[in-house]
Amino acid sequence: MVKKDLRPPNLNITPEDYKELTTQLSPKPTLLKNTLLAFLIGGLICSIGQVFVNFYMIYGGLPPLSASTAGTASLIVIGAVLTGLGVYDDIVKVGGAGAILPVTGFANSMVSPAMEYKKEGYVFGVGAKLFSVAGPVLVYGISSSIVVGFIYYIVGLVR
Amino acid sequence: MGSKKVGNQTIVFENGPYIISGHTIAGPMEGQGPLAASFDTILKDTSDGEKSWERTESKMLEKAMREVANKADIPLDSVDYLLAGDLLNQIISSNFAARQIGLPFIGLYGACSSMALSMAMGSMLIDGGFGSKVICSASSHHETAERQYRLPTEQGNQRPMYGQWTVTGAGGVLLSDSGTGPKVTTATIGRVIDYGETDVNNMGAAMAPAVADTIINHLNDLQRQADYYDLIVTGDLGSVGLQLLLKVLEKNNVKIPNNFNDCGVMIYNTEQDTHAGGSGCGCSAIVFAGHLLKKVYAGNLKKILFIGSGSLHSPTSALQGETIPAIGHAVSIEV
Numbered sequence: 001m002v003k004k005d006l007r008p009p010n011l012n013i014t015p016e017d018y019k020e021l022t023t024q025l026s027p028k029p030t031l032l033k034n035t036l037l038a039f040l041i042g043g044l045i046c047s048i049g050q051v052f053v054n055f056y057m058i059y060g061g062l063p064p065l066s067a068s069t070a071g072t073a074s075l076i077v078i079g080a081v082l083t084g085l086g087v088y089d090d091i092v093k094v095g096g097a098g099a100i101l102p103v104t105g106f107a108n109s110m111v112s113p114a115m116e117y118k119k120e121g122y123v124f125g126v127g128a129k130l131f132s133v134a135g136p137v138l139v140y141g142i143s144s145s146i147v148v149g150f151i152y153y154i155v156g157l158v159r
Numbered sequence: 160m161g162s163k164k165v166g167n168q169t170i171v172f173e174n175g176p177y178i179i180s181g182h183t184i185a186g187p188m189e190g191q192g193p194l195a196a197s198f199d200t201i202l203k204d205t206s207d208g209e210k211s212w213e214r215t216e217s218k219m220l221e222k223a224m225r226e227v228a229n230k231a232d233i234p235l236d237s238v239d240y241l242l243a244g245d246l247l248n249q250i251i252s253s254n255f256a257a258r259q260i261g262l263p264f265i266g267l268y269g270a271c272s273s274m275a276l277s278m279a280m281g282s283m284l285i286d287g288g289f290g291s292k293v294i295c296s297a298s299s300h301h302e303t304a305e306r307q308y309r310l311p312t313e314q315g316n317q318r319p320m321y322g323q324w325t326v327t328g329a330g331g332v333l334l335s336d337s338g339t340g341p342k343v344t345t346a347t348i349g350r351v352i353d354y355g356e357t358d359v360n361n362m363g364a365a366m367a368p369a370v371a372d373t374i375i376n377h378l379n380d381l382q383r384q385a386d387y388y389d390l391i392v393t394g395d396l397g398s399v400g401l402q403l404l405l406k407v408l409e410k411n412n413v414k415i416p417n418n419f420n421d422c423g424v425m426i427y428n429t430e431q432d433t434h435a436g437g438s439g440c441g442c443s444a445i446v447f448a449g450h451l452l453k454k455v456y457a458g459n460l461k462k463i464l465f466i467g468s469g470s471l472h473s474p475t476s477a478l479q480g481e482t483i484p485a486i487g488h489a490v491s492i493e494v
Contacts (some may be wrong), residue, residue, distance in 0.1 A: 011407060018355075018368065019354075019356075021407075022399075025364075026319075027321055028320070029319065033315070033434075050301065083313050088313075090315075093315070093318075108314065112311040112312070112313035132311075159329070
């Protein structure tokens with residue numbers, strides 16, 4: 001998107017050519033490596049979650065649904081603690097979306113603003129900015145679940 | 160009137176000020192980089208005992224200001240003006256540091272070009288006879304910049320390979336109308352140039368045309384070739400921006416001898432994984448007032464063109480989809 005109304009510089013290169021040059025010279029993300037690492041780290045986090053779920057079912061005697069809720073809660077605690085220790089951002093650096101998408105990533109996006117904005121006080125710091133990262137996920141996650149739920153309801157009526 | 164201005168944008172100082180001292184304070188990560196030996200102080204951690212990183216940054220800047228006067232062995236009270244700039248909203252690091260010092264203060268905002276801008280303005284003040292001693296300084300802090308411009312510091316994310324790492328550092332120089340050694344001989348004030356870059360992670364690409372424009376005007380105004388200088392050093396274009404700059408200069412028929420470098424490229428090792436290099440006001444401030452100034456004092460460099468590069472966007476403008484305007488300010492230092 002190049003705006004034509006900006007005062008044109010006298011350099012002997014057009015914005016279009018410059019854009020092309022920029023694309024050429026900017027290093028590309030290492031897609032294959034990133035995808036593979038995301039798969040491994042994401043898989044690892046989910047496997048750990050599964051270990052918790054099985055543990056709660058076998059040794060805790062919880063029914064499957066409660067066990068998976070407890071497993072999720074355990075992952076949230078782990079994600080929150082690792083964020084507090086300053087480790088989780090390093091895990092995401094390697095794992096990318098594999099570490100952002102699981103619920104541990106959600107914990108990271110809640111705990112990191114809470115830590116960060118405490119310096120600005122509990123009301124206008126933590127209170128106002130707690131959802132600065134997770135907020136959009138919640139807004140659109142909840143909105144889309146309402147839409148899907150509505151469709152599900154209509155489909156149920158028709159059948 | 161007008162005799163000091165040459166060509167379109169350049170000022171040739173009649174009585175160019177001497178750079179009589181420089182002081183640098185660097186963060187822990189910069190202290191592990193290749194220029195570690197050139198920094199006066201290296202912080203052990205990024206907060207340095209303060210309750211907020213903003214306070215740390217301001218303290219670093221204040222210390223740099225005090226130390227340049229100390230090193231030159233002149234009382235702080237005999238300094239006529241304090242010039243400083245930083246990246247934070249309302250340039251609080253500079254304002255708060257100046258509050259502690261209590262000298263006449265001119266706050267500057269040129270984003271990452273602030274160090275070069277402060278030196279250009281300081282030289283004008285001295286050459287114009289408005290004062291005899293001026294402190295020129297700038298600072299940035301990785302964490303304060305990160306939380307203002309991007310995300311909470313512990314929030315996990317993957318930075319693109321062309322992204323740059325904001326330097327934690329504060330640097331200052333003391334300009335004086337008397338003394339010996341290197342002098343600021345010319346300054347070229349940059350124009351704001353926008354080539355339509357919208358990616359705030361690719362600031363090198365946003366700034367390279369502005370820097371190219373300033374260099375071309377500087378060379379044209381003074382009818383010099385690039386090989387006049389031992390070193391042409393840009394502020395914080397990073398590895399991508401530096402390549403782009405050379406390409407743009409080439410297309411504009413500037414002969415490029417092998418004397419270009421960039422503070423953002425020099426400050427970190429590739430193993431430090433900062434991707435395209437350093438950025439922030441502190442980047443060019445500590446590389447210039449530390450590494451480069453020491454080389455000039457030692458006689459290893461005699462003629463330097465130092466071009467600070469700043470990208471003049473804000474988090475708001477970026478979210479609203481505006482392109483990134485950029486600027487480059489040049490000062491030449493000659494022994």
